[in-house]
Amino acid sequence: MARPLHVYLHVPFCARKCPYCHFYNLGHDDAREAVWLDGLAREIAAVREAGGFEGCRLATLYWGGGTPSLLSPEGFERAADLVLGIAPRSDRLEWTLELNPSDATPTRLAVWRERGVDRLSVGAQSFDARRLEFLGRTHGAETAARAVRDAAAAGFDNISLDLIFNLEIPDVAPAERRRAWTRDLASAFDLPISHLSLYGLTIEPGTAFEARSRAGDRLTVPDAAYAAEFRAACRAARSAGFEHYEVSSFALPGRRSRHNTACWTGAPYVGLGPAAHSFDGVRRWANVSSLTGWAEALATGGDPRAFVELLSPSQREIETLYLELRRAEGVERGHPLLGGAAEPIVRGLVGEGVLVERDGRVACSERGFLLLDEILERVTAAAGAVGVAMHPAAWPGTEGRDSFDNVLGRR
Numbered sequence: 567m568a569r570p571l572h573v574y575l576h577v578p579f580c581a582r583k584c585p586y587c588h589f590y591n592l593g594h595d596d597a598r599e600a601v602w603l604d605g606l607a608r609e610i611a612a613v614r615e616a617g618g619f620e621g622c623r624l625a626t627l628y629w630g631g632g633t634p635s636l637l638s639p640e641g642f643e644r645a646a647d648l649v650l651g652i653a654p655r656s657d658r659l660e661w662t663l664e665l666n667p668s669d670a671t672p673t674r675l676a677v678w679r680e681r682g683v684d685r686l687s688v689g690a691q692s693f694d695a696r697r698l699e700f701l702g703r704t705h706g707a708e709t710a711a712r713a714v715r716d717a718a719a720a721g722f723d724n725i726s727l728d729l730i731f732n733l734e735i736p737d738v739a740p741a742e743r744r745r746a747w748t749r750d751l752a753s754a755f756d757l758p759i760s761h762l763s764l765y766g767l768t769i770e771p772g773t774a775f776e777a778r779s780r781a782g783d784r785l786t787v788p789d790a791a792y793a794a795e796f797r798a799a800c801r802a803a804r805s806a807g808f809e810h811y812e813v814s815s816f817a818l819p820g821r822r823s824r825h826n827t828a829c830w831t832g833a834p835y836v837g838l839g840p841a842a843h844s845f846d847g848v849r850r851w852a853n854v855s856s857l858t859g860w861a862e863a864l865a866t867g868g869d870p871r872a873f874v875e876l877l878s879p880s881q882r883e884i885e886t887l888y889l890e891l892r893r894a895e896g897v898e899r900g901h902p903l904l905g906g907a908a909e910p911i912v913r914g915l916v917g918e919g920v921l922v923e924r925d926g927r928v929a930c931s932e933r934g935f936l937l938l939d940e941i942l943e944r945v946t947a948a949a950g951a952v953g954v955a956m957h958p959a960a961w962p963g964t965e966g967r968d969s970f971d972n973v974l975g976r977r
């Protein structure tokens with residue numbers, strides 16, 4: 567039986583660097599696109615030679631970045647040829663493409679649809695001119711709504727939208743901020759979307775926002791307002807019939823991201839492109855965050871990876887706990903890190919209503935999702951497992967790469 571293959575493709579180009587973004591990207595031009603495409607061809611050939619695609623069927627493709635919708639039509643076609651040539655497709659291939667709203671032209675939408683993209687992830691972030699300006703986005707307030715409607719008209723019936731909260735905009739009073747967030751949520755659920763990815767702004771090292779923050783600007787809201795905005799989003803999603811299936815993800819029934827769910831449940835995935843991460847079930851690695859460094863390594867028979875890490879059994883246990891507690895289904899009650907010294911902690915958290923026990927599993931309540939970092943810290947500290955895990959908010963290969971950390975990044 568063929569093994570399901572999950573592929574993340576990093577397209578490292580952006581029209582402009584957003585002031586909050588810490589992901590690897592650079593400006594787009596034809597020469598850079600050609601370097602990226604040649605590197606991609608070489609990387610696929612190298613993985614194939616190493617047996618990385620043997621016995622596989624493509625189950626999910628996720629094109630993120632960066633801004634995959636910036637690729638030229640020819641670049642998109644060549645990349646599609648390369649990636650679709652990796653392995654036979656499964657009958658239910660899910661192919662997601664991240665999209666900047668300004669790029670949703672009828673021609674591009676038709677090309678993507680024709681080629682087999684069946685899921686779009688639209689980087690709306692907001693429908694409010696002031697919030698978009700604060701975030702340094704290149705699209706206007708109407709553009710994202712138009713992009714979603716045009717995509718639906720072009721035949722896309724599986725559209726995800728990104729929205730950002732936790733924005734403290736100078737000179738915007740709290741009451742107006744609340745109204746703007748409520749309007750953003752209403753606008754989002756008024757559109758023909760099937761999925762919402764919610765992000766709470768975090769100030770990341772090396773970003774323009776970090777410089778502003780250091781200079782004294784407060785760019786994120788107080789904790790109580792953060793919780794109120796998060797819960798307002800949960801309520802709005804519920805009213806629209808969306809299930810809250812992961813800490814920062816909401817979907818209509820049957821419309822969960824299959825790619826992300828595979829990554830969150832420990833399935834191996836292959837990352838292609840500069841800065842892309844991969845996981846084979848035992849080891850994880852990341853390519854260098856440099857287009858030229860990655861391409862040159864591949865062209866000269868070198869290793870394009872920045873690091874390879876072999877996970878010990880205890881690291882795997884911690885990661886399973888971290889990843890599964892993000893999901894509505896939670897983690898098995900019998901998970902090794904929930905027993906022993908952590909047992910009374912878990913019982914206490916259930917008593918406090920931040921964790922819920924059902925069907926032999928332990929999951930976060932809505933309030934628990936807001937406290938997820940703290941829950942994980944308390945449980946792993948009690949189990950003596952602190953300091954071993956990588957923070958999963960930074961996990962690669964999953965939706966949300968287009969912005970920054972999700973609600974889990976909140977401290």
Ligand code: SF4
Pocket residue numbers: 579580581582583584587588589591631632633689967968969
């Ligand atoms: S947030 Fe998205 S569009 Fe903005 S610079 Fe980062 S990857 Fe590019």
